[in-house]
Amino acid sequence: MTRLGRATVGALSTLTLSASLAACGSDADTLTVYSAQHESLVRTMLADFTEETGIELEFRDANDSELANQIVEEGDASPADVFLTENSPAIDVVDQAGLLAPLDEEALGQVDEQFRPSSGNWVGFAARSTVLAYSPEAVSEDQLPTSILELADPQYEGRVGVAAGGADFQAIVSAVLALEGEDATRQWLTGLERNAEIYASNTAVMKAVDEGEIDLGVMYHYYWYRDQAEGGLVGDDAELHYFGNSDPGAFLSVSGAGVLASSDQPDQAQRLVAYLTDRAAQERLADSDALEYAVGTGVESADVLPPLAELEAPEVDPGALDAPQVTELMQEVGLL
Numbered sequence: 160m161t162r163l164g165r166a167t168v169g170a171l172s173t174l175t176l177s178a179s180l181a182a183c184g185s186d187a188d189t190l191t192v193y194s195a196q197h198e199s200l201v202r203t204m205l206a207d208f209t210e211e212t213g214i215e216l217e218f219r220d221a222n223d224s225e226l227a228n229q230i231v232e233e234g235d236a237s238p239a240d241v242f243l244t245e246n247s248p249a250i251d252v253v254d255q256a257g258l259l260a261p262l263d264e265e266a267l268g269q270v271d272e273q274f275r276p277s278s279g280n281w282v283g284f285a286a287r288s289t290v291l292a293y294s295p296e297a298v299s300e301d302q303l304p305t306s307i308l309e310l311a312d313p314q315y316e317g318r319v320g321v322a323a324g325g326a327d328f329q330a331i332v333s334a335v336l337a338l339e340g341e342d343a344t345r346q347w348l349t350g351l352e353r354n355a356e357i358y359a360s361n362t363a364v365m366k367a368v369d370e371g372e373i374d375l376g377v378m379y380h381y382y383w384y385r386d387q388a389e390g391g392l393v394g395d396d397a398e399l400h401y402f403g404n405s406d407p408g409a410f411l412s413v414s415g416a417g418v419l420a421s422s423d424q425p426d427q428a429q430r431l432v433a434y435l436t437d438r439a440a441q442e443r444l445a446d447s448d449a450l451e452y453a454v455g456t457g458v459e460s461a462d463v464l465p466p467l468a469e470l471e472a473p474e475v476d477p478g479a480l481d482a483p484q485v486t487e488l489m490q491e492v493g494l495l
């Protein structure tokens with residue numbers, strides 16, 4: 160057990176990172192980046208991109224599903240050059256619509272195979288681990304479930320919290336679906352609909368565990384670690400349980416980066432994605448207060464985090480997570 164150390168996404172906003180272009184000797188290009196990852200993390204990882212390349216960046220920030228749906232609706236007329244997601248199902252929706260260009264090997268080759276899809280049309284640039292927050296006053300270590308699937312059992316009625324409407328939890332459900340199949344996932348979701356209290360966010364789930372409203376909460380690791388680093392203002396009375404053992408509850412969610420096939424600046428867009436997976440940007444991630452996992456080959460994540468190799472995450476093709484089917488199943492059982 161570990162005892163240590165989003166922001167709510169608002170309406171679309173635009174931010175231009177400017178830099179002196181005198182040294183470049185030519186007019187600057189501007190890439191439009193649709194980004195659903197945390198603004199602070201993306202800006203940190205790309206802090207020197209404009210200065211080093213002369214390519215300016217215009218960001219449009221919103222959540223995963225909003226931006227994915229917008230790109231699909233815009234189709235070949237989308238102004239986006241690059242799409243960055245918080246979780247991979249959203250970028251796979253765009254990929255399945257045939258709207259992503261194959262990535263250059265420069266970007267793909269800088270990330271371990273488990274963090275990129277078999278299609279090769281996008282690449283992971285950060286990861287987060289599924290965890291179970293729990294109240295040690297209500298649940299002892301030997302009473303913790305050994306699988307996330309057990310949370311559907313009758314003994315957990317009224318004791319579990321999930322942020323069912325969020326992209327994070329839905330990505331976790333997509334992993335259950337990929338690993339366990341439709342029937343088992345439906346049965347699991349049906350049990351959760353009976354057992355679980357629904358919260359607006361991962362932070363709200365953690366707070367509910369901390370304050371004793373619920374005994375257990377499904378979320379991603381970094382919410383708790385960031386809270387601990389800030390003094391434990393929300394989750395100081397909660398601890399984390401890692402399922403391990405290749406359980407669906409040990410799922411590693413990948414943040415994806417892809418180039419739109421309709422981009423009129425494909426070379427510059429490919430350069431940006433390769434920059435995100437390069438060692439320098441990955442090390443900035445690792446050194447930041449985001450406390451998400453770096454996925455660049457040979458780059459170690461923050462010391463406070465359990466090493467990726469020790470998480471015993473299940474093998475899931477991050478490009479094979481079916482967001483539309485997850486939505487259908489969750490609506491069918493009443494979780495959405």
